[in-house]
Amino acid sequence: LQDGLSSALKSLSGKGKLSESNMRDGLKLVERSLLEADVSYEVVRTFMKNVTEVAVGEKVLKSLNPSQQIVGTVHQELINLMGPVDHSLHLKGPGEVTVLMMCGLQGSGKTTSCGKLGRMLKQRGRKPLLVAADLQRPAAIDQLHVLGEQLDIPVYSERGEQDPVKVCNNAVKQAKKLGADTVILDTAGRLHIDDELMGQLERIDKQCNPEQIYLVCDGMTGQDAVNSAQAFNQALEIDGVIMTKLDGDARGGAALSVKQVTGVPIKFIGTGEHLDALEEFHPDRMAGRILGQGDILSLVEKAQAEFDEDEMKAQEERLAKGEFTLDDFKKQLKQITRLGPLRKVMGMIPGMGGMLDSLGDVDPENDMKQLFGIIDSMTPAEKRDPKLIDQSRRRRIAAGSGVEPHQVNELVKMFEPMSQMMKAMAGKGMKDRMKMFNQ
Numbered sequence: 001l002q003d004g005l006s007s008a009l010k011s012l013s014g015k016g017k018l019s020e021s022n023m024r025d026g027l028k029l030v031e032r033s034l035l036e037a038d039v040s041y042e043v044v045r046t047f048m049k050n051v052t053e054v055a056v057g058e059k060v061l062k063s064l065n066p067s068q069q070i071v072g073t074v075h076q077e078l079i080n081l082m083g084p085v086d087h088s089l090h091l092k093g094p095g096e097v098t099v100l101m102m103c104g105l106q107g108s109g110k111t112t113s114c115g116k117l118g119r120m121l122k123q124r125g126r127k128p129l130l131v132a133a134d135l136q137r138p139a140a141i142d143q144l145h146v147l148g149e150q151l152d153i154p155v156y157s158e159r160g161e162q163d164p165v166k167v168c169n170n171a172v173k174q175a176k177k178l179g180a181d182t183v184i185l186d187t188a189g190r191l192h193i194d195d196e197l198m199g200q201l202e203r204i205d206k207q208c209n210p211e212q213i214y215l216v217c218d219g220m221t222g223q224d225a226v227n228s229a230q231a232f233n234q235a236l237e238i239d240g241v242i243m244t245k246l247d248g249d250a251r252g253g254a255a256l257s258v259k260q261v262t263g264v265p266i267k268f269i270g271t272g273e274h275l276d277a278l279e280e281f282h283p284d285r286m287a288g289r290i291l292g293q294g295d296i297l298s299l300v301e302k303a304q305a306e307f308d309e310d311e312m313k314a315q316e317e318r319l320a321k322g323e324f325t326l327d328d329f330k331k332q333l334k335q336i337t338r339l340g341p342l343r344k345v346m347g348m349i350p351g352m353g354g355m356l357d358s359l360g361d362v363d364p365e366n367d368m369k370q371l372f373g374i375i376d377s378m379t380p381a382e383k384r385d386p387k388l389i390d391q392s393r394r395r396r397i398a399a400g401s402g403v404e405p406h407q408v409n410e411l412v413k414m415f416e417p418m419s420q421m422m423k424a425m426a427g428k429g430m431k432d433r434m435k436m437f438n439q
């Protein structure tokens with residue numbers, strides 16, 4: 001994929017605006033990336049449609065080409081889609097018992113995640129109780145007891161009981177007596193969703209009234225994860241998803257699909273079989289992983305922050321010759337505006353801070369346009385040597401740019417200290433100068 005990506009990026013050079021045609025290659029790559037990451041086909045289609053709408057008409061940054069920029073836009077859209085995440089477990093206060101319920105298909109990692117969550121809670125000073133409510137497989141109860149022993153967390157089970165609803169109910173009732181304040185229900189799964197399982201889970205939900213219900217979802221499965229998440233969410237109203245097995249080479253596309261289809265946020269991710277391998281879910285990291293283009297993303301970020309190198313070089317050479325005109329000044333202002341919010345950046349430039357104050361509530365972006373307008377109304381000779389600008393020239397320039405003559409004067413005054421400083425610094429690189437501004 002990396003090969004395809006770099007060559008596609010090379011084939012596109014900076015065009016004025018993103019359009020459907022010059023974005024096509026970039027979008028194709030993104031689409032392929034998403035499908036390779038196991039995002040479900042339907043989700044990919046909807047997503048690509050949205051991204052195209054957002055991106056068309058966006059101005060292409062000078063130092064980026066359309067497909068680089070599209071990757072940036074896609075990254076941001078992925079983050080928006082998978083976020084925001086509330087990592088809280090919604091635990092009740094002291095003296096009260098909080099119930100957390102796990103559900104999910106067989107083998108998705110429910111029992112393991114119960115142990116991981118129990119460990120996390122214990123570390124946070126809570127007193128968890130694990131409840132063995134998977135009565136489908138004889139070994140399931142033993143599995144939970146083994147985890148409990150490893151973690152030194154009590155496990156509630158009733159051997160011989162057939163009804164998991166009763167087991168859960170009894171466990172919640174006895175939690176306080178057993179010294180626990182957080183009950184984690186480890187329910188049964190099936191290889192496929194069936195009505196009996198769903199009915200059982202719904203009854204547990206009704207009787208035990210869990211504070212949070214978490215769907216445990218295998219991150220290695222793509223389309224399956226979506227279908228099961230939808231079914232579980234319809235029956236139970238899931239509060240969050242724990243996506244497991246993201247330690248392998250799964251690209252995590254299921255995270256996007258599940259969130260898109262159910263609206264339920266991923267809360268935690270399982271990153272290994274060990275009981276400490278549970279992490280909070282971060283949409284930005286997952287977005288990078290789904291795109292599988294860490295390099296490209298950092299390239300985009302870097303390009304966004306940097307100036308146009310060619311323009312810089314040309315100015316460099318002229319400065320070295322002791323030249324600094326109002327045209328250079330204008331270019332400089334333009335570059336500066338890429339560094340951050342105009343008001344903040346301008347405040348750092350000698351001679352400009354005061355002018356900003358006098359602007360009051362005026363929008364500096366707009367004001368900048370006005371400054372450019374004034375400069376554009378000057379003759380080349382005036383731009384080279386603003387001292388030429390006398391009263392009549394001043395009036396002509398003001399009329400040409402739609403400002404008052406005194407505003408032309410202010411600009412010239414502003415230019416002078418800047419010009420001197422620039423000439424004084426002619427030996428230094430543009431970046432060093434910018435650094436001076438940023439101090």
Ligand code: GDP
Pocket residue numbers: 104105106107108109110111112113189216244245246247248269270271272273277
């Ligand atoms: P359950 O049937 O839903 O209770 O699933 P289990 O908790 O028994 O887990 C099924 C298998 O997946 C076990 O072999 C676990 O060790 C493994 N597993 C669970 N979570 C993870 C994870 O985050 N990463 C990896 N690599 N394996 C996991």
Ligand code: MG
Pocket residue numbers: 110111112134140186
């Ligand atoms: Mg289990």
